[in-house]
Amino acid sequence: MTNTKLQTLKQTERDSRRQIILDAALTLFAARDFRSVTVREIAKQAGISIGTIYNYYSNLTELFLDVFLNSAEEITQLLDQLSDQEPATLETLCELYIGYLNDNMTFYQMMSHFMLGGDLTPDATQKLDTQMKALMNRMETALIGAGLGKNTRMTAHALFSALNGIMISYARYPGKTDADIRRHTLRLAKMIAGIFKSNIS
Amino acid sequence: MTNTKLQTLKQTERDSRRQIILDAALTLFAARDFRSVTVREIAKQAGISIGTIYNYYSNLTELFLDVFLNSAEEITQLLDQLSDQEPATLETLCELYIGYLNDNMTFYQMMSHFMLGGDLTPDATQKLDTQMKALMNRMETALIGAGLGKNTRMTAHALFSALNGIMISYARYPGKTDADIRRHTLRLAKMIAGIFKSNIS
Amino acid sequence: MTNTKLQTLKQTERDSRRQIILDAALTLFAARDFRSVTVREIAKQAGISIGTIYNYYSNLTELFLDVFLNSAEEITQLLDQLSDQEPATLETLCELYIGYLNDNMTFYQMMSHFMLGGDLTPDATQKLDTQMKALMNRMETALIGAGLGKNTRMTAHALFSALNGIMISYARYPGKTDADIRRHTLRLAKMIAGIFKSNIS
Amino acid sequence: MTNTKLQTLKQTERDSRRQIILDAALTLFAARDFRSVTVREIAKQAGISIGTIYNYYSNLTELFLDVFLNSAEEITQLLDQLSDQEPATLETLCELYIGYLNDNMTFYQMMSHFMLGGDLTPDATQKLDTQMKALMNRMETALIGAGLGKNTRMTAHALFSALNGIMISYARYPGKTDADIRRHTLRLAKMIAGIFKSNIS
DNA sequence: AATGAATGAGTCTTCATTCAT
DNA sequence: AATGAATGAAGACTCATTCAT
Numbered sequence: 085m086t087n088t089k090l091q092t093l094k095q096t097e098r099d100s101r102r103q104i105i106l107d108a109a110l111t112l113f114a115a116r117d118f119r120s121v122t123v124r125e126i127a128k129q130a131g132i133s134i135g136t137i138y139n140y141y142s143n144l145t146e147l148f149l150d151v152f153l154n155s156a157e158e159i160t161q162l163l164d165q166l167s168d169q170e171p172a173t174l175e176t177l178c179e180l181y182i183g184y185l186n187d188n189m190t191f192y193q194m195m196s197h198f199m200l201g202g203d204l205t206p207d208a209t210q211k212l213d214t215q216m217k218a219l220m221n222r223m224e225t226a227l228i229g230a231g232l233g234k235n236t237r238m239t240a241h242a243l244f245s246a247l248n249g250i251m252i253s254y255a256r257y258p259g260k261t262d263a264d265i266r267r268h269t270l271r272l273a274k275m276i277a278g279i280f281k282s283n284i285s
Numbered sequence: 286m287t288n289t290k291l292q293t294l295k296q297t298e299r300d301s302r303r304q305i306i307l308d309a310a311l312t313l314f315a316a317r318d319f320r321s322v323t324v325r326e327i328a329k330q331a332g333i334s335i336g337t338i339y340n341y342y343s344n345l346t347e348l349f350l351d352v353f354l355n356s357a358e359e360i361t362q363l364l365d366q367l368s369d370q371e372p373a374t375l376e377t378l379c380e381l382y383i384g385y386l387n388d389n390m391t392f393y394q395m396m397s398h399f400m401l402g403g404d405l406t407p408d409a410t411q412k413l414d415t416q417m418k419a420l421m422n423r424m425e426t427a428l429i430g431a432g433l434g435k436n437t438r439m440t441a442h443a444l445f446s447a448l449n450g451i452m453i454s455y456a457r458y459p460g461k462t463d464a465d466i467r468r469h470t471l472r473l474a475k476m477i478a479g480i481f482k483s484n485i486s
Numbered sequence: 487m488t489n490t491k492l493q494t495l496k497q498t499e500r501d502s503r504r505q506i507i508l509d510a511a512l513t514l515f516a517a518r519d520f521r522s523v524t525v526r527e528i529a530k531q532a533g534i535s536i537g538t539i540y541n542y543y544s545n546l547t548e549l550f551l552d553v554f555l556n557s558a559e560e561i562t563q564l565l566d567q568l569s570d571q572e573p574a575t576l577e578t579l580c581e582l583y584i585g586y587l588n589d590n591m592t593f594y595q596m597m598s599h600f601m602l603g604g605d606l607t608p609d610a611t612q613k614l615d616t617q618m619k620a621l622m623n624r625m626e627t628a629l630i631g632a633g634l635g636k637n638t639r640m641t642a643h644a645l646f647s648a649l650n651g652i653m654i655s656y657a658r659y660p661g662k663t664d665a666d667i668r669r670h671t672l673r674l675a676k677m678i679a680g681i682f683k684s685n686i687s
Numbered sequence: 688m689t690n691t692k693l694q695t696l697k698q699t700e701r702d703s704r705r706q707i708i709l710d711a712a713l714t715l716f717a718a719r720d721f722r723s724v725t726v727r728e729i730a731k732q733a734g735i736s737i738g739t740i741y742n743y744y745s746n747l748t749e750l751f752l753d754v755f756l757n758s759a760e761e762i763t764q765l766l767d768q769l770s771d772q773e774p775a776t777l778e779t780l781c782e783l784y785i786g787y788l789n790d791n792m793t794f795y796q797m798m799s800h801f802m803l804g805g806d807l808t809p810d811a812t813q814k815l816d817t818q819m820k821a822l823m824n825r826m827e828t829a830l831i832g833a834g835l836g837k838n839t840r841m842t843a844h845a846l847f848s849a850l851n852g853i854m855i856s857y858a859r860y861p862g863k864t865d866a867d868i869r870r871h872t873l874r875l876a877k878m879i880a881g882i883f884k885s886n887i888s
Numbered sequence: 889a890a891t892g893a894a895t896g897a898g899t900c901t902t903c904a905t906t907c908a909t
Numbered sequence: 910a911a912t913g914a915a916t917g918a919a920g921a922c923t924c925a926t927t928c929a930t
Contacts, residue, residue: 117402122903124913133912135907144904189401196397199453200390201318216454235476241454242476246443249450252400253417253442275436275443283480302893324921334895339922519804525925526892535891537928546925591803598799601855602792603720618856637878643856644849644878651852654802655819655844677838677845685882704914726900736916741901 102140102150104130109151113190118148119197149208152194156215159184159191163222171229175277177222178247182273185251186266192251220244232284239280246276303341303351305331310352314391319349320398350409353395357416360385360392364423372430376478378423379448383474386452387467393452421445433485440481447477504542504552506532511553515592520550521599551610554596558617561586561593565624573631577679579624580649584675587653588668594653622646634686641682648678705743705753707733712754716793721751722800752811755801758794759818762787766825774832778880780825781850785876788854789869795854823847835887842883849879 108130112121127134141147166172166180185192198212224240250272254265309331313322328335342348367373367381386393399413425441451473510532514523529536543549568574568582587594600614626642652674711733715724730737744750769775769783788795801815827843853875
């Protein structure tokens with residue numbers, strides 16, 4: 085038993101160290117494009133050595149992927165909390181998602197990076213796919229809650245696409261402040277929710 | 286007069302050399318993520334020297350941007366041709382756009398890259414913005430042609446977003462062939478066209 | 487005869503073109519370390535093509551050397567003018583020379599460059615040596631004029647060295663303006679003149 | 688304590704590695720103009736990798752500067768040893784300095800390079816200035832030892848200038864062997880010492 | 889004689905990853 | 910388990926010089 089406890093402790097410690105690395109990475113990503121962040125910088129920010137990072141991740145891509153997966157899990161949970169008591173309206177769901185993207189551009193950049201280009205191992209691809217499906221499920225649930233009766237999966241795909249597309253189209257709107265972009269993308273989110281909604285009934 | 290002719294010739298030659306570079310780049314991009322393509326490879330593929338490339342572009346980013354802008358112009362023209370005689374239906378427009386993205390993933394990757402991260406000069410940003418606006422205009426025109434009477438710009442934004450989002454969500458659908466992806470994304474395009482259409486009347 | 491005239495004309499034209507190149511180079515050197523100036527820049531500044539420069543100089547080093555030799559000739563002539571009527575005093579000679587170096591740092595940089603490092607052809611070395619000797623002669627003449635009776639050549643060497651050394655020691659005196667440096671180096675010139683002078687009698 | 692010891696050891700090792708790099712650089716500089724020596728060559732000569740060099744110096748200029756500063760420190764110490772017991776005579780000091788320059792042309796080339804042209808950071812300029820001042824101090828001390836009572840700083844400047852100028856004027860004396868140059872420059876050093884000396888009393 | 893596009897060897901520098909301590 | 914110095918392949922970019930027009 086002691087052994088188990090020890091192992092649990094060790095695992096906990098290992099997890100918390102992992103979290104420290106993730107937090108350090110996120111801090112850096114908040115300020116700069118994640119592709120330009122180096123292992124050395126992450127190590128420094130985390131207050132540990134480069135070697136230690138490789139003790140937790142076999143390479144940088146895995147670390148990046150972990151950041152992404154954690155973020156995906158977070159937004160998934162936020163969506164879950166939203167519909168904890170009663171089904172979320174399409175509108176609040178769309179706004180929540182776009183709000184999250186505004187606050188976490190790195191999440192969106194990584195989604196774009198991994199979905200379009202990154203050379204992922206089969207294992208990594210699998211993890212990625214799982215999280216994406218989880219997100220999609222929430223979309224589908226919300227659509228069903230809004231009364232959609234058929235083509236629910238396909239429509240969820242479409243909705244997910246529509247929301248994701250918002251950021252790629254407006255993130256770099258020239259001459260706009262972050263606040264401008266947030267306002268504009270949230271308006272688009274609401275509009276898209278409305279369009280999908282009106283299509284249901 | 287001769288002088289003018291000579292200059293025209295020179296300009297033509299310059300343009301064609303530029304085209305050779307662009308074609309070489311595109312050929313390479315078709316096989317690999319454009320971010321991993323090197324100047325040396327492009328030069329080799331184009332059958333010219335590295336130095337010559339820098340004679341036409343002051344740096345790699347400018348070359349990449351030119352590839353993107355050319356592509357954007359191409360799809361813009363395709364959309365124009367579509368509605369040459371009578372207003373394009375929403376559906377054909379969406380299908381044409383998504384079909385293009387399937388055939389030119391590099392275009393989409395670059396759009397994502399430049400819109401989200403790339404450190405662009407103000408001048409480059411300006412060019413990017415112009416082309417994006419041109420694309421948006423076509424969306425708006427098609428929506429108006431489909432009978433949309435109000436919020437036309439905003440709705441065009443939403444439609445553009447929805448279409449762009451399709452690829453980011455499905456480009457790396459695991460275990461699917463290119464044909465699968467094309468079929469699926471085209472179905473989504475059609476569905477989105479339908480949703481926007483039904484929202485109009 | 488006509489032929490000769492024509493040749494003279496051509497030669498004159500050639501010389502003036504050469505002068506244009508030299509002036510362009512000098513203009514650029516006034517603003518930046520001459521080692522960092524490129525052929526392209528000189529061509530642009532001169533309003534001619536790169537090829538034309540190579541029509542007048544077989545390589546960049548030759549051009550640089552010509553700039554240096556012209557400059558050396560100029561200061562030599564200035565020294566001559568100084569002692570046109572009566573022998574220049576040691577002091578005015580030293581001040582004139584150091585004043586010139588302050589106004590023409592490129593001359594000094596080039597002297598340093600060619601004397602210490604530059605891979606010169608035998609022919610170029612010969613030209614360099616001739617000009618340096620010409621300068622030295624003026625020093626010697628002035629020393630003799632000041633009453634020096636023996637070791638005149640050697641002392642001229644020493645004086646020339648002492649003056650040249652002033653600039654290497656103070657050109658980058660930190661936190662000093664050009665005016666400060668001029669004042670200081672001129673004071674040193676005067677002091678050195680005094681030391682050599684007092685050593686004579 | 689162990690910790691301190693360990694740190695001391697590490698620092699020692701670091702210093703010795705730094706020394707290996709410096710020695711490798713010096714070896715190469717002895718044969719060729721230091722400006723033409725590449726990082727690759729230094730790494731090869733030192734038996735280490737390119738990357739390691741950048742682990743000790745953030746860029747080539749810093750390495751070059753370090754070579755210079757070390758050299759400056761060396762000659763400063765030699766001058767100190769000279770006057771360890773009794774004040775050095777002006778003559779021995781001048782001869783020692785010029786002898787050193789003959790043996791270490793790179794030191795002189797670098798002094799010329801950094802003082803006249805090099806784009807140095809403020810920090811680097813500061814270090815350069817400090818070492819130059821240290822050298823100057825020795826000149827001043829020797830002059831005072833020789834009986835100079837006034838204008839000591841200014842005269843030290845003049846002496847330092849005079850000595851430095853010797854090399855720029857004769858390093859490339861055409862058709863002379865190294866031995867010739869050494870003999871000639873030492874004679875000049877002695878003469879300059881004499882001139883300054885006779886000026887004192 | 890003038891042009892200037894093309895050349896390509898060669899430069900410095902970066903950075904993910906390894907591994908001896 | 911943690912460290913961080915060492916590695917070195919690889920990249921973008923420069924620029925004197927050539928030569929066909």
